[in-house]
Amino acid sequence: MTNSTQAHAEVAITNLGERATEARRRTLEVLLRAERPLSHTEIEAALAARGVLDRVTLYRVLDWLVAKGLAHKIEGHDRVWRFNATADDARGHAHFCCTDCSKVYCLTGIKPAFVLSLPPGFRLGEADLSLRGTCPDCQPR
Amino acid sequence: MTNSTQAHAEVAITNLGERATEARRRTLEVLLRAERPLSHTEIEAALAARGVLDRVTLYRVLDWLVAKGLAHKIEGHDRVWRFNATADDARGHAHFCCTDCSKVYCLTGIKPAFVLSLPPGFRLGEADLSLRGTCPDCQPR
DNA sequence: CTGAGATATGCAACACAGTAGCGCAACGAA
DNA sequence: TTCGTTGCGCTACTGTGTTGCATATCTCAG
Numbered sequence: 339m340t341n342s343t344q345a346h347a348e349v350a351i352t353n354l355g356e357r358a359t360e361a362r363r364r365t366l367e368v369l370l371r372a373e374r375p376l377s378h379t380e381i382e383a384a385l386a387a388r389g390v391l392d393r394v395t396l397y398r399v400l401d402w403l404v405a406k407g408l409a410h411k412i413e414g415h416d417r418v419w420r421f422n423a424t425a426d427d428a429r430g431h432a433h434f435c436c437t438d439c440s441k442v443y444c445l446t447g448i449k450p451a452f453v454l455s456l457p458p459g460f461r462l463g464e465a466d467l468s469l470r471g472t473c474p475d476c477q478p479r
Numbered sequence: 480m481t482n483s484t485q486a487h488a489e490v491a492i493t494n495l496g497e498r499a500t501e502a503r504r505r506t507l508e509v510l511l512r513a514e515r516p517l518s519h520t521e522i523e524a525a526l527a528a529r530g531v532l533d534r535v536t537l538y539r540v541l542d543w544l545v546a547k548g549l550a551h552k553i554e555g556h557d558r559v560w561r562f563n564a565t566a567d568d569a570r571g572h573a574h575f576c577c578t579d580c581s582k583v584y585c586l587t588g589i590k591p592a593f594v595l596s597l598p599p600g601f602r603l604g605e606a607d608l609s610l611r612g613t614c615p616d617c618q619p620r
Numbered sequence: 621c622t623g624a625g626a627t628a629t630g631c632a633a634c635a636c637a638g639t640a641g642c643g644c645a646a647c648g649a650a
Numbered sequence: 651t652t653c654g655t656t657g658c659g660c661t662a663c664t665g666t667g668t669t670g671c672a673t674a675t676c677t678c679a680g
Contacts, residue, residue, distance in 0.1 A: 357646095357648095379636095393638095394659070394660080398657080413556060415554065417554070418636095447598075448596065457586070463612035464612075466611075474600025474601060477600060500628065502628080519666075533629065533631075534630095538668080540628090558665090
């Protein structure tokens with residue numbers, strides 16, 4: 339499992355004809371292994387286990403991954419970016435943000451459907467549906 | 480017009496049995512007069528015309544207005560809160576954020592409709608639909 | 621009217637995510 | 651090897667929002 343994720347990360351990068359540097363491989367690895375979007379800080383912590391990566395470098399690597407389409411970037415309700423290895427149906431799914439622990443989950447099953455009646459002059463690019471509530475871990479039982 | 484907005488602001492506050500201080504009146508006034516949600520900085524600038532208000536006080540006044548239901552707080556894509564005098568149908572409408580000038584607009588006509596099939600264990604609180612694109616002012620003509 | 625308690629405000633200092641500039645290291649092509 | 655390009659790390663900075671505490675202002679009982 340561990341090794342296959344490593345390999346997957348490396349292949350994904352080299353397939354684009356890009357340099358699979360240590361920083362990029364390890365960062366993508368962390369994202370691929372996570373089952374929910376991670377914040378910069380969470381990624382940093384995850385990486386720290388095997389040697390630290392500079393804070394700024396991590397920001398740049400994450401932006402790079404997003405630019406190359408290997409990751410996507412979503413915003414929580416705490417003014418923090420979170421990152422996700424891009425899945426098959428990346429575009430347009432909803433996100434769920436726990437108001438308790440503030441973890442974010444991708445809800446790939448839910449897509450926003452809304453009446454597209456923008457006022458004149460507005461041109462639509464993208465739409466995000468973001469839900470708030472409590473996640474399974476934080477359910478008052 | 481100017482005076483009626485002033486009066487409206489004052490009445491809205493005193494109607495709640497709360498103290499209509501200078502800071503609160505003027506802040507609410509600015510929000511009432513704006514036709515789109517304003518950021519802290521924009522509000523500060525608008526207030527500055529008639530004497531400055533402390534940055535922190537403004538933050539507190541805004542939170543107070545939100546707590547009292549006189550304003551609501553939305554988040555843009557730039558990690559900045561924006562505030563809006565609460566309209567009749569405040570809950571659940573969509574917001575449009577211009578990717579060019581990053582101004583935010585309320586689209587009270589559009590409400591998210593989505594299939595509510597949350598995975599087990601998730602409990603839904605609120606939902607935000609946020610749209611991105613270019614606003615009328617920023618249309619490449 | 622006055623004084624005590626509650627509430628608002630202002631100031632300074634802080635916390636935190638994210639960014640800019642710059643030098644050096646690693647790579648890759650000639 | 652050399653040289654240009656790309657990536658990395660360090661330091662310092664920006665902008666938004668927050669905390670703590672002292673002072674000012676309001677309210678209301680007496």
